[in-house]
Amino acid sequence: MNQSIKLLQFSDTHLFADGDGRMKGVKTAVTLEAVVDLAKSVEHEVDYVLVTGDISQDCTPASYELAAEIFSRLGRPAYTLPGNHDEDIPLKQSPLMSGLFNAENHFLAGDWIVILLDSVIHGMIAGRLSHDELVRLDNLLKKHADKHALVCLHHNPVNMRPDREDPVMLKNPDDFFAVIDSHANVRAVIWGHVHQEHFEERRGVRLMACPSTCIQFKPTSTGVTIDEQTPGYRRIVLNADGSVTTKVMRLSALPEGLEVTGEDL
Numbered sequence: 001m002n003q004s005i006k007l008l009q010f011s012d013t014h015l016f017a018d019g020d021g022r023m024k025g026v027k028t029a030v031t032l033e034a035v036v037d038l039a040k041s042v043e044h045e046v047d048y049v050l051v052t053g054d055i056s057q058d059c060t061p062a063s064y065e066l067a068a069e070i071f072s073r074l075g076r077p078a079y080t081l082p083g084n085h086d087e088d089i090p091l092k093q094s095p096l097m098s099g100l101f102n103a104e105n106h107f108l109a110g111d112w113i114v115i116l117l118d119s120v121i122h123g124m125i126a127g128r129l130s131h132d133e134l135v136r137l138d139n140l141l142k143k144h145a146d147k148h149a150l151v152c153l154h155h156n157p158v159n160m161r162p163d164r165e166d167p168v169m170l171k172n173p174d175d176f177f178a179v180i181d182s183h184a185n186v187r188a189v190i191w192g193h194v195h196q197e198h199f200e201e202r203r204g205v206r207l208m209a210c211p212s213t214c215i216q217f218k219p220t221s222t223g224v225t226i227d228e229q230t231p232g233y234r235r236i237v238l239n240a241d242g243s244v245t246t247k248v249m250r251l252s253a254l255p256e257g258l259e260v261t262g263e264d265l
C-alpha cells in the first residue's frame with residue numbers, strides 16, 4: 001500500500017454525567033464539543049479517532065455515553081485507552097462501550113500498526129505498564145515487523161517537568177523503552193495525561209503529548225499549574241514511508257469560566 005493514514009488524537013476530556021459539570025470552572029462537555037466542531041470544520045479525510053484516556057471525571061456510565069455521542073459526530077472509528085480517571089470502568093470489558101468505541105487494543109491501517117496500551121495502576125494517578133502489557137507490545141511489534149508502529153498510552157514515559165521528577169508519570173519508562181529499543185519499526189509514541197503539547201525525538205522515535213480538550217497544565221519548578229492555553233487536539237498523519245506529519249490544533253479562545261488559580265496540582 002502507498003497511502004497516508006490520518007488520525008486525530010483527543011485526550012483528557014474529563015466529562016461528567018451532567019453536561020454542565022465543571023473542572024477548574026470549565027464546562028468540559030462544552031469545550032469537547034467546541035474542539036470536535038473545530039476538527040469537523042478543518043479536517044478532511046480523517047481515517048481514525050484516538051482518545052488517549054481520562055475520558056470521564058466522575059466514572060459514571062452517562063459520562064461515557066456523552067463522550068461516545070460527541071465523538072460519534074466525527075463519523076470515524078474511535079479507539080480509546082484508559083487513563084487514571086477511567087479505572088472504575090474497564091473500558092475494554094464494558095458492554096457500555098461496545099458499539100460506541102472500538103474495543104480492540106491494536107489495529108492495522110495501511111503500512112502501519114497502531115498499538116494502544118493500558119498504563120493504569122489501580123488507585124494511583126501515576127501509571128505503570130504491566131509485564132503482560134509489555135509482552136503484548138513486544139509480541140505485536142515482532143509479529144508486525146514489516147509495519148511502521150505508532151504506540152499510544154495515557155501516561156507520559158518521559159519526565160517533562162523542569163528541575164524535578166514527575167511523581168505521576170509512567171513509573172517504569174526503562175522497561176517500556178527497552179521494548180521500544182529492541183524493535184526497528186517504532187516510529188512514534190503518543191500520550192495524554194499531561195494536558196500540554198510536547199514533542200521530542202529519542203533514537204529516531206518521535207515522542208509526542210497532546211493538549212487536553214478542557215483545561216491545560218503548565219510545568220513549573222514546584223509542580224504543575226493551570227496554563228492559559230486553549231483546548232485542542234493533535235492531527236497525526238502516518239505516511240507510507242514511516243514518516244509522521246503532525247500538528248496541534250487549538251480553539252481560538254480560552255474556555256468560559258477558567259480559573260487560573262496558580263496553585264500547584
Ligand SMILES: [Fe+2]
Pocket residue numbers: 054083084085154192193194
Ligand atoms: Fe491522567
